[in-house]
Amino acid sequence: KILILDFGSQVTQLIARRVREAHVYCEVHPCDVSSDWVREFAADGNLKGVILSGSHASVYEVDDRAPDAVFELGIPVLGICYGMQTMAQQLGGKVEGSSHREFGYAEVRAHGHTELLKGIEDFATPEGHGMLKVWMSHGDKVTQLPPGFKIMASTPTCPIAGIADESRHYYGVQFHPEVTHTVQGQALLQRFVLDICGTRPDWVMGDYIEEAVAKIREQVGDEEVILGLSGGVDSSVAAALIHRAIGDQLTCVFVDHGLLRKDEGKMVMEMFAGKLHANIVAVDASEQFLGKLAGVNDPEKKRKIIGGEFVEVFKAEAAKLKAGGNGHKGATFLAQGTIYPDVIESGGAKSKKAVTIKSHHNVGGLPEQLGLKLLEPLRDLFKDEVRELGVALGLPHDMVYRHPFPGPGLGVRILGEVKKEYADLLREADAIFIEELRNFKDAETGKTWYDLTSQAFTVFLPVKSVGVMGDGRTYDYVVALRAVQTSDFMTADWAELPYALLKKVSGRIINEVRGINRVTYDVSTKPPATIEWE
Ligand code: XMP
Numbered sequence: 001k002i003l004i005l006d007f008g009s010q011v012t013q014l015i016a017r018r019v020r021e022a023h024v025y026c027e028v029h030p031c032d033v034s035s036d037w038v039r040e041f042a043a044d045g046n047l048k049g050v051i052l053s054g055s056h057a058s059v060y061e062v063d064d065r066a067p068d069a070v071f072e073l074g075i076p077v078l079g080i081c082y083g084m085q086t087m088a089q090q091l092g093g094k095v096e097g098s099s100h101r102e103f104g105y106a107e108v109r110a111h112g113h114t115e116l117l118k119g120i121e122d123f124a125t126p127e128g129h130g131m132l133k134v135w136m137s138h139g140d141k142v143t144q145l146p147p148g149f150k151i152m153a154s155t156p157t158c159p160i161a162g163i164a165d166e167s168r169h170y171y172g173v174q175f176h177p178e179v180t181h182t183v184q185g186q187a188l189l190q191r192f193v194l195d196i197c198g199t200r201p202d203w204v205m206g207d208y209i210e211e212a213v214a215k216i217r218e219q220v221g222d223e224e225v226i227l228g229l230s231g232g233v234d235s236s237v238a239a240a241l242i243h244r245a246i247g248d249q250l251t252c253v254f255v256d257h258g259l260l261r262k263d264e265g266k267m268v269m270e271m272f273a274g275k276l277h278a279n280i281v282a283v284d285a286s287e288q289f290l291g292k293l294a295g296v297n298d299p300e301k302k303r304k305i306i307g308g309e310f311v312e313v314f315k316a317e318a319a320k321l322k323a324g325g326n327g328h329k330g331a332t333f334l335a336q337g338t339i340y341p342d343v344i345e346s347g348g349a350k351s352k353k354a355v356t357i358k359s360h361h362n363v364g365g366l367p368e369q370l371g372l373k374l375l376e377p378l379r380d381l382f383k384d385e386v387r388e389l390g391v392a393l394g395l396p397h398d399m400v401y402r403h404p405f406p407g408p409g410l411g412v413r414i415l416g417e418v419k420k421e422y423a424d425l426l427r428e429a430d431a432i433f434i435e436e437l438r439n440f441k442d443a444e445t446g447k448t449w450y451d452l453t454s455q456a457f458t459v460f461l462p463v464k465s466v467g468v469m470g471d472g473r474t475y476d477y478v479v480a481l482r483a484v485q486t487s488d489f490m491t492a493d494w495a496e497l498p499y500a501l502l503k504k505v506s507g508r509i510i511n512e513v514r515g516i517n518r519v520t521y522d523v524s525t526k527p528p529a530t531i532e533w534e
Pocket residue numbers: 303404405406407408455489526529530531532533534
């Protein structure tokens with residue numbers, strides 16, 4: 001196993017993810033664990049190496065240091081950014097503030113052939129120096145090597161960008177190998193954990209399930225848990241995992257707010273009640289939601305109403321469950337499908353040292369209002385890992401690889417006032433679009449257009465236009481198709497769907513959905529447009 005000590009960087013969990021990608025077991029713990037704790041952690045003889053993370057702070061602002069025991073165990077240590085600086089300082093080197101901040105892309109020269117960087121390079125200079133394309137983010141730098149160390153990498157502005165003591169297997173890099181912008185980052189981390197630490201690459205997602213199941217059982221004991229199931233990937237995977245751990249001690253609550261996609265409720269019930277035999281309460285609150293939304297046009301007001309109403313419905317169900325009955329003694333835990341990017345965005349990273357960027361609805365509020373303890377078994381995972389876990393838990397591929405669906409659902413895809421009539425038309429049109437995206441394969445890649453797009457959906461425009469059908473005139477509604485490709489949903493390109501696909505979709509929608517006589521395709525990028533229309 002590998003121990004990752006977290007000094008509060010925004011990207012510490014990325015280190016863990018890279019180590020897992022190398023199929024090696026690792027644990028992230030705060031940097032201020034005691035030396036005794038470290039020795040205890042290593043006592044089973046399985047600890048093969050330690051990674052010290054970066055920090056958002058400077059060594060001058062905080063006095064965080066690695067527990068001394070880390071350097072007494074005789075095992076390899078890799079320091080990243082702040083981790084390298086504190087290692088250098090603790091072992092007798094010197095760190096100084098720098099007038100020149102380096103932030104972003106940098107090219108680093110790799111010196112000689114350290115065991116860590118041997119054969120790892122992106123390109124060679126005409127003089128034959130191996131070069132790495134990396135991502136840097138630091139102000140301070142190491143200015144004097146600790147005894148026993150040599151320089152492993154440098155840039156013109158940061159002469160000591162990497163250090164190595166090969167006899168003790170201590171390495172430090174000023175850049176961040178855990179981010180994908182560092183092209184050889186995975187190769188470097190893999191070299192460290194596999195070759196230098198000598199771990200075996202035998203960790204798989206199945207092991208994660210066992211570890212997570214054991215942790216959930218320990219945390220929950222014989223108490224009961226409720227979970228709000230939305231049909232989305234995160235809450236579904238969380239539900240399946242918790243159900244695997246504690247079976248009937250889990251109750252899922254599925255709220256139909258009347259703004260779900262076609263057959264969403266049916267699919268969720270078949271999966272969780274039918275296949276997994278999980279306790280699930282389905283609440284049809286569609287009239288209540290649509291009632292509250294009547295006459296409301298403003299997108300943000302609509303979002304607030306839907307979010308607020310959701311909390312009310314969920315609270316009422318939780319109170320019923322808390323009151324017990326039917327052999328239940330009442331829930332004391334609220335489970336949520338919070339995943340790592342949600343945690344980091346909310347500034348809730350484990351060490352409590354990361355800086356808050358924005359609040360996320362998944363994390364705050366509800367548990368306190370309900371007086372329940374939080375259970376968040378996916379907190380350390382990234383989206384693609386959650387999907388892999390879902391498949392390993394036996395959830396269907398189609399469910400786990402679904403496009404994201406916003407919490408307010410069709411509420412933000414019906415422009416202006418939401419009406420049941422509009423939602424019904426939109427559900428039908430959208431189901432046709434998604435079905436055809438799943439049917440159409442790209443000849444070159446063999447992938448379906450559903451898999452080739454990141455998010456695709458139909459938007460209802462409450463305007464009417466004239467058409468002709470048979471011999472008659474129609475005066476019906478318009479829908480827009482939206483399909484985008486993006487890696488992070490922060491920026492997005494509209495997808496160049498094949499004309500044959502668009503033709504099929506528009507033909508089917510106009511013929512099969514009475515009330516819609518015109519289909520348009522949205523060709524706006526984000527920015528300046530957003531992915532959703534509201
Ligand atoms: P935009 O429209 O801002 O969307 O480009 C980016 C991503 O966020 C989703 N989205 C939401 N998700 N509640 C959510 O849970 C919301 O209110 C919301 N608004 C947008 C959107 O579907 C896209 O994936």
